Amino acid sequence: MPELPEVETFARGLNLRLKGKRILDVLLFREKNIIGNPDEFKETLKGKKILRVSRRGKYLIFSLSEGYSFLSHLRMEGRWKKLPFDCPIDKHRILSMALDDNSRLDYVDTRKFGTLELKRNKDVFSTPPLSLLGPEPLDVDFETFKERIQTENKPVKEVLMDQTILAGIGNIYADESLYKAKIHPFEPAANLDDGELKTLYQAIRTILKLAISLRGSSVHSYVPTFETEPASMQERLLVYGRAHEPCEACGTPLTYTKLNGRGTTYCPICQKRKNAAFVLAITGPIHAGKSIAGLFLETQGFAHFDADMEVKKLYKQADIQRTMKEILGKKAIVKKQVNAPYLRDLFAKNPLKKKEWMDYLYPKLEEAYLSFYASNKNARGILLDVPLLLDSPFLNCPDAILLIDADIEARKQRLIDEGRDVENLMKINASYPLKQTKKIATFVIENNGGLDDFSNELNLLLRRIREAR
Ligand SMILES: [Zn+2]
Structure with a gap:
């Protein structure tokens, strides 16, 4: 599932290629992916200019002319493709837009879980889903980060993945950050002291920045696109997807377990549980x-x-x-x-x-x-x-x-x-x-x-x- 670095990669690439383009026509192939009225979504987009594409949490925000925007959440496998107008049609296409540079912008989603939602500009940040999101991990200052994490008694990994506490971190970057910070994923967040929180705060920032610079991770069947070079953070992941492989630091095979139903990989020796057997x-x-x-x-x-x-x-x-x-x-x-x-x-x-x-x-x-x-x-x-x-x-x-x-x-x-x-x-x-x-x-x-x-x-x-x- 695309997380902050992958969505950021999309936002930057889309912004570069779509800024100033006008939407001439919209074809919708699957109405279920639209939150709200599908006809209204389609009709409103027609004729609008794309002013900017940006990101908040795991959402893409397409800002349009005349006071409208739409949000796109890619969920499991969603991706955007800008193609020549007469390019063959992908069978997983959900939406197609004809643009005024003789190109087509397709939203393709093999798993069909992605969502699209039309918004008035004034409502974008003040109504759900964006109004519910916690701060961006790369913008939040340490004191705010500490306050938000330290008050939670749930396992720290669960807290990191809670979008209302911090926005944008999912399974991959939660596992990676906790490994870098040498914190056990099951450790209740409230148990972490200031030093550990500082280490975690830094680890998250370092990893997310590195991942963005490498255009995100391409894992399982997910391939983020919209950059000239492919994603390569997957080669730098140290725990995610490496169950039972030796830990880079100590050589112990990494433990694979489930936390709240999500696969979780960590080093049993480097990532200590505090006050627990x-x-x-x-x-x-x-x-x-x-x-x-x-x-x-x-x-x-x-x-x-x-x-x-x-x-x-x-x-x-x-x-x-x-x-x-x-x-x-x-x-x-x-x-x-x-x-x-x-x-x-x-x-x-x-x-x-x-x-x-x-x-x-x-x-x-x-x-x-x-x-x-x-x-x-x-x-x-x-x-x-x-x-x-x-x-x-x-x-x-x-x-x-x-x-x-x-x-x-x-x-x-x-x-x-x-x-x-x-x-x-x-x-x-x-x-x-x-x-x-x-x-x-x-x-x-x-x-x-x-x-x-x-x-x-x-x-x-x-x-x-x-x-x-
Ligand atoms: Zn280790």
């Missing part, structure tokens, strides 16, 4: 050493959230047992106990039932986790032990993921030494998604040697995490 998820195939690592981290002050144990606790609750019977059948509960063999069998035969059950259970488990987190947030760290990490909603919680892996031979030997059913356990474990987990893991420890090597590795890991605190 470091959340480390632990995963790995059977007998690679997960439980030893868990015990070790517990002795080092980590609070341990064991999802299996929590599920067992949940399964003892009467209301959950009742729902289980409804969803999975009466046989699921025998003498007030969960009938585990029946469930295993049912889930193996009927994956849809399993999904239905998980959709019910996961929110309960997440609730249990959130209350655990709240009561342990002053611990040195929180160890999040969720067997099926990839499938679970917890994937969005950890700061980092620790994968404990070991060669299959080493793991087999450990099972033999303990006199356990090697074949069966290895069979159950064959489905462990090692490859996918490796891709998203922040830290990987290969536990093939003895206990000393293993505890050395874990100590090293702790030292790295401590750097983050």
Whole structure:
């Protein structure tokens, strides 16, 4: 989605090419994109001269003669194109204007979310949407910036993206600015002190100015145009779109998570949470050493959230047992106990039932986790032990993921030494998604040697995490 630098690029390019041109005719192909009366929009534009194109927040303002303007918000994929009059028609064209220099100005929008709205000049800034916008991040002074940000108790990234607080910053430049300022995106804005706010203020300005000078970012399918050279800020982005790639500063794979439904990338080591525990998820195939690592981290002050144990606790609750019977059948509960063999069998035969059950259970488990987190947030760290990490909603919680892996031979030997059913356990474990987990893991420890090597590795890991605190 185009943000301040991309819209600014459009505004400058359009202004240069459209200033003084007269609109001879208007063809509207999709009325839904017009806010207000489409006919009035079309008729009013006809015959007007374009005096200037400028930007406010993520809006383009086309100032016309005779006291009119219109606003254009590009949303996801909207773009303006100035073409020779007889150029072929784009099938995603929303609007076409014939100009008096034998050219055509088209508004094209593949996703069709963009909006166009006619305004009297006197109403442009005094009525919504522009009257609702916060100040421009490149114009606002530090004291005003501080006042607006510091009073918010929401995660700082959410605050930066709130157009009523500051106008123009979206997902890309929020992630980039927070990384540059070394601030965790989830940090409540109210927690930031003056020094941190100053750093953030500067970071935002530096990044937006650089992005404008590079004509914005071309990301996903979005290509801002209207300059002779293409956008190139995408090559300078350090976190956005770089999930799991090494951090430029410290080499740690960048964490990808969701904040309020929006993809968020940050460095778990460089971007510190203040006064909050470091959340480390632990995963790995059977007998690679997960439980030893868990015990070790517990002795080092980590609070341990064991999802299996929590599920067992949940399964003892009467209301959950009742729902289980409804969803999975009466046989699921025998003498007030969960009938585990029946469930295993049912889930193996009927994956849809399993999904239905998980959709019910996961929110309960997440609730249990959130209350655990709240009561342990002053611990040195929180160890999040969720067997099926990839499938679970917890994937969005950890700061980092620790994968404990070991060669299959080493793991087999450990099972033999303990006199356990090697074949069966290895069979159950064959489905462990090692490859996918490796891709998203922040830290990987290969536990093939003895206990000393293993505890050395874990100590090293702790030292790295401590750097983050
Ligand atoms: Zn880093």
